[in-house]
Amino acid sequence: MSKTQLNEKHPCSSPHGSAGLNLQASVVFSAASGIEERVAFSLIRDAWQKISTPVPVSGLAREKPLCFIPPVGPGVVNIAAVNFVDNALGERILSIHEFGGEEFAAVKGTALRVPSRENLIVLVTGSEPVVEIGVPAGLPDRPLQIDIWVKLSRDTDDCHDILRSLSDMANWRSLLLPENAGSAPGKLMKFAKVLENAGCPDCAVTVLERGIESHPEEGGLYEALAELAMKRRDWAEAVKRRQDVAALQGEKASALVYRRLDEAYKKQKYFPKGEPEEEMGVGDLDKYRMLAIIHHDLAPELYLEIGVQLGKSLVLADCEAIGVDPMPQIDLDLFENVRIMDLSSDDFFAGPAAVLLNKKPDMVFIDGMHLFEYALRDFMNVEKFAGAHTLAVIDDIFPAHPAQAERRRKTRAWTGDVWKLYKVLQQYRPDLFFLPINTFPTGLLLIAGLKPGNETLSEKYEEILAGYTSDMQPPEDILQRKGVLPPTHPAIEELLNALKDARERNDKPEGGAS
Numbered sequence: 001m002s003k004t005q006l007n008e009k010h011p012c013s014s015p016h017g018s019a020g021l022n023l024q025a026s027v028v029f030s031a032a033s034g035i036e037e038r039v040a041f042s043l044i045r046d047a048w049q050k051i052s053t054p055v056p057v058s059g060l061a062r063e064k065p066l067c068f069i070p071p072v073g074p075g076v077v078n079i080a081a082v083n084f085v086d087n088a089l090g091e092r093i094l095s096i097h098e099f100g101g102e103e104f105a106a107v108k109g110t111a112l113r114v115p116s117r118e119n120l121i122v123l124v125t126g127s128e129p130v131v132e133i134g135v136p137a138g139l140p141d142r143p144l145q146i147d148i149w150v151k152l153s154r155d156t157d158d159c160h161d162i163l164r165s166l167s168d169m170a171n172w173r174s175l176l177l178p179e180n181a182g183s184a185p186g187k188l189m190k191f192a193k194v195l196e197n198a199g200c201p202d203c204a205v206t207v208l209e210r211g212i213e214s215h216p217e218e219g220g221l222y223e224a225l226a227e228l229a230m231k232r233r234d235w236a237e238a239v240k241r242r243q244d245v246a247a248l249q250g251e252k253a254s255a256l257v258y259r260r261l262d263e264a265y266k267k268q269k270y271f272p273k274g275e276p277e278e279e280m281g282v283g284d285l286d287k288y289r290m291l292a293i294i295h296h297d298l299a300p301e302l303y304l305e306i307g308v309q310l311g312k313s314l315v316l317a318d319c320e321a322i323g324v325d326p327m328p329q330i331d332l333d334l335f336e337n338v339r340i341m342d343l344s345s346d347d348f349f350a351g352p353a354a355v356l357l358n359k360k361p362d363m364v365f366i367d368g369m370h371l372f373e374y375a376l377r378d379f380m381n382v383e384k385f386a387g388a389h390t391l392a393v394i395d396d397i398f399p400a401h402p403a404q405a406e407r408r409r410k411t412r413a414w415t416g417d418v419w420k421l422y423k424v425l426q427q428y429r430p431d432l433f434f435l436p437i438n439t440f441p442t443g444l445l446l447i448a449g450l451k452p453g454n455e456t457l458s459e460k461y462e463e464i465l466a467g468y469t470s471d472m473q474p475p476e477d478i479l480q481r482k483g484v485l486p487p488t489h490p491a492i493e494e495l496l497n498a499l500k501d502a503r504e505r506n507d508k509p510e511g512g513a514s
């Protein structure tokens with residue numbers, strides 16, 4: 001690039017020393033002999049500017065790296081070019097472009113360097129950033145002048161834009177961090193922390209989101225985004241990110257994940273509403289009324305509920321009952337024979353279920369985490385402890401709008417992708433007996449004919465997950481509730497009577513309970 005081109009591209013808006021300058025930068029020359037010279041400049045914000053300084057002693061530029069110290073504080077320093085000009089001839093001898101950024105310049109201290117295609121861009125994030133311009137080979141032993149084309153911005157949007165514009169992970173990996181340790185995601189998390197501390201949390205979010213694109217399996221990136229969202233009091237985002245972690249960790253999701261999710265939910269109180277049509281419910285009878293009818297007709301002796309929340313469905317059980325929820329918020333008076341297990345359903349089935357479910361439950365309501373694989377595991381675990389007389393009831397099987405069915409919650413009325421459970425069971429377990437009921441707001445599915453010894457779902461678990469855990473729109477038959485029964489349909493009463501009889505006779509019918 002010729003000097004003219006550079007001037008055309010980044011016209012020098014003001015020579016140093018003019019009015020309105022308010023930020024100090026300096027260039028430091030140091031030589032092996034120990035001579036050091038520091039030249040201070042005033043910088044203009046948001047305009048290209050040429051800093052021009054004579055090399056005071058010819059040896060200085062040839063012996064030790066030259067340091068450019070941008071002003072302290074968060075922002076962006078763009079360095080378009082560093083030119084070494086022969087004063088006597090008035091010719092440019094070397095330019096940063098001719099060396100190709102990598103070896104030529106490096107950043108020390110707490111600054112970060114992001115090499116971009118045209119300019120060397122320094123995101124200034126620490127208290128004393130230093131851009132080190134390595135010793136260029138071939139400088140003549142005569143007085144030189146060094147021109148540095150520089151633009152300073154304190155606008156954090158600028159940082160954001162730069163981060164966004166980086167096109168691939170290779171660029172992220174080439175970031176120089178103060179302590180260049182750890183795996184790539186670890187490095188990105190550290191980088192995000194630096195940006196956050198530097199006062200640009202948006203930039204930190206960008207870095208973490210980009211990290212997730214390349215490392216979608218890295219829970220720490222989602223955790224870091226959730227923490228950032230909490231700090232920014234964006235509780236809905238925090239909920240989503242914590243749920244991402246739970247989705248990623250599955251049955252290994254720790255109590256801590258749920259505790260943090262709970263915190264976000266409590267702060268959020270009400271998840272923000274989507275569009276009115278996305279929040280609608282459909283159905284002939286409220287689900288709680290339908291559940292009350294089932295309790296009445298089936299008269300369970302042992303009831304199990306997965307996902308109790310405020311206790312609105314659990315309160316309908318006036319028998320021995322167990323409610324499982326890692327973050328229960330019961331605010332109703334429950335019958336005294338109700339036991340709340342403050343655990344995720346996976347932890348419950350892996351632990352206390354063996355003791356507490358020594359009797360086979362007569363009715364199980366599955367309404368826990370609204371992600372398909374969780375509902376599937378809940379059903380599989382329930383079946384292990386079931387008898388032929390056990391009725392399983394699944395909530396949220398019919399989203400009333402596709403937005404409610406998204407895996408990442410975006411509406412207050414959220415079914416998640418639990419609808420897939422119905423499809424999977426129809427496909428892999430045609431031996432089960434299903435009664436889908438048209439309850440408000442998002443339907444119920446009654447399942448009978450459970451067989452504790454049936455291994456099909458556990459054998460096919462990975463295959464099922466591979467086919468169903470991605471985001472997919474609920475098909476029309478689910479959205480239109482094809483084949484759904486009205487809550488007054490006689491088949492419901494017949495089923496409940498048959499199950500009750502089976503329990504009373506201790507009868508175990510083969511091949512379904514219809």
Ligand SMILES: C[S@@+](CC[C@H](N)C(=O)[O-])C[C@H]1O[C@@H](n2cnc3c(N)ncnc32)[C@H](O)[C@@H]1O
Pocket residue numbers: 306307308309310311312313314324325326327328329343344345346367368369370374
């Ligand atoms: C929709 S609410 C349950 C509502 C309740 N059954 C009712 O009808 O009033 C879902 C509940 O599932 C709980 N949950 C989330 N993850 C869970 C998990 N892994 N195991 C069990 N419950 C879970 C949540 O804490 C929440 O309280």
